[in-house]
Amino acid sequence: MQTLILCIDRDNDLGEKADIRGPLIGREANIEAAVKLGTADPEDSDTNTIFGGIRVLDDMLAKGIDAEIVTLAGDRNIGIISDQKIANQLDLILKKFNAESAIFISDGAEDETLLPIVQSRIKIDSVRRIVVMQSANLESTYYIIKHAFNDPKISQTFFVPLGLASLIYAFFLMIDYPQGAVIGILAAIGLYMLYRGFGDSISILWGHMNDSFYSGRMTFVTYAIAGVIFALATIVGLVNVWNLYTSEGVWYYGIVPLVTVFINSTVWFYTGSILFADLGKIIDCKKSGRSVFRYIIPAFFAISMGLLFWGASTYLMSINPVIGSESLDSQAGVQYFVYSIVAAIIIALLGIKISTNIKMEEKKGLVGSADADT
Template identity: 50%
Template structure:
C-alpha cells in the first residue's frame, strides 16, 4: 500500500526562483530542488516545506512503509491557473505511481487551499503544516519583545507598576476594603512615576553599584555607606516625628511650616551621612595612593549646605512663631547673616584644599 507525500508550492517558487520543473519525484530529486531553492532565496518558506516532507518520508521509511515523495508547483499568478496546473500534474503522478493514500505537507493556508483537489482523487491521511520559525516578521517581533523584557529598565518600567497595582488590589480584597483599592493604586503608581521621572531610580542604582564595588574591593567606603543609610533613616524618622508634632499641636499655618520643621529636625543627620560617605572615599583614595583632588571639597560643601538649610528653616520657623527663639543669636537677621557667612567660609576652605590637591597631583606627572 503506497503512501504519497505531497509537498505543495502553489506560487511556483521552485520554477521561478530555482529553475526546477515540477513535478519533482523522489527523495534525491526533492533534496536537490530544496538546496537549489535555498541557494537562490534562503528566506523562502517552501524550502522548509520540502525538507519537512523529506523528514516525514525518512520516518516512514524507517518504519518499513512503502512511501514516495513528490513536490508539485502551481503558477506565480496564484489562482485558477495555479490550481489547474497542480491538478494536471497530480493526475500524471497518480497514473505513474498509483498511490492509495496521501500526506499533504504545506507551509500555510494558501497551499492547503488545494486540499479539495487532492482529496477528490485520493484518500488523504494527514495534513502537516510546517511552521517557519524564522519568518521575518514573527521572529523579529519575538526577538524585540524578548530583548525588551530582558532589559532591566524596560522590564522595571512595565512590571513594577503592574505588580504594585495587583499587590495593592489583592491586599485590599483580603482586608475586605476593595473601595480603597483605586485610591491606593492611583497614589502608589503616582509616587512610582515621580520616583522614575525625577531620576531617583538612577541615583539609587548608582548608590547600590557603589556599595557593591566597595564591598568587593574591600574598601572602607562600604562601612561608611552602611552608616550613612542608618543615619539617613534616623534623620527621616526624626523629621517625620517633628512634622507630626507640629501638625498635632496646631502651631503651623501651612505646608511650608511642616516642611521647614522636617528639614530643621533631619538636616544634620543627612549632613553627617553625606560627610561619612565623602570621608570614606577620601580615605580609600589615600590608601590607594590616588590624588584626592576635587574630592576634598565634598565634605566641606556638604557641611556648608547643611548650615544653610538648617539656618534657613530655623529662621522661617521663628518668624512664623513655630519656634520660640534662635539657637545662637537673638536677632534673626544677625543669625541668618552669620550662618550664611559661616557656610561660605567653610565652602571656601574646601575649594582651596581641592585646588591645592589637584595642583599637587598635576605636578607629580
C-alpha cells in the first residue's frame, strides 16, 4: 500500500456515543461509524473528520493511488492513556499494511498534538484539517484555553497572581478598607515575583533544610537562627527608615539618607546571620571528618564586608546633617572609615592564611595515610 489516510478520534467519541470500537479499517466501516456517530450526536466534529477522510480517499483512488482509510480511537481520559491506545492501534495497522506514507486528517488542534506520535512511526505527507464553516476557530480556541488551564506552568505563572489579587481585593472590601487593597495587591505580586525569580534557589535551600533536619545536622539549627536574625534585621532597618522618612525635612535630601540608615542599622545583623549559617557547615564538616577550609574564608570575608559597609555608612552619617549626631562629626567619620578598611584587609588576609594552613595540613594528612597504606 502506498498511502494510509489516518483519522483520529482522541477522546473516543465513537466508543462513548456510538458504541464503536477502533480501529476502523476501510471505507464501508468508516461510513457506517460516521453515520452512527452523527445520529447519536449531530454536533460531534469527529463525524466530519471521518467524512473528510473518505473524501480524500475517493480523490486519491480516482487518481490511481493505492490508499486506505483508518480511524483510530483513543480514550475519554485525554492524555497518556488515550495517546497510548492510539499509538498501539497505529502499530497494529502498520504491521498489517506496509504503507509508505500517511495523510493526517484532523478536526482541530487537540488531534494534532498526536502528530509527533504518528510521525515517529510513519512519514506524513499532508495534514488536512476538517473544520465546520460556521465555527472555523471554535475548537482550536477552546483547546488553547483548556490547555492553558491544565498546564501547570501557564496556570502558575498567570492565574496565581490574578487569584491572589482578587482575594486580597475582596478581603479589603469586606473590612471596608479599599485603600489598603492597592498596597496588599502590590505586596503580594512583589513577593510572588521574588519567589518566581529565586524559585530554584529557594527549592535548593529548602531541600538542604529538609536533609539537615532528618539527618540531625547542626546546619538546620544554625540556618534557622540565621533566618530569624535576617528577618529581624530587615524589620529593624525598615522601622528606622520609616521613622526617618516621616521626620520633617528628610524628603528634601533624597533617598541616600534612607539607604545609609538601613545599611548602618542592619549590617551587623546580616553579618551575624551569615556567620551562623557558616558555623553550622563547619561543625557538620568537623563531625563527619570532611574538609572545613572552604568554609573558613567566607566567615572572615563576611566580617570584612561588614566592616566596610559599617565604616562607609558611618562616614556618610557623619557628614549628613539629617541623619548625623552631635557625637559623630565628619573627622571621626573619616577615621572610622579608614580604620574599617584597614581592619577588613587584615581580617581577610588572616582568613586566607588560616584556610591555606588547614588545606596544607589536610593534604599532608592524606599523603601520610597513603604512605602508611603502601
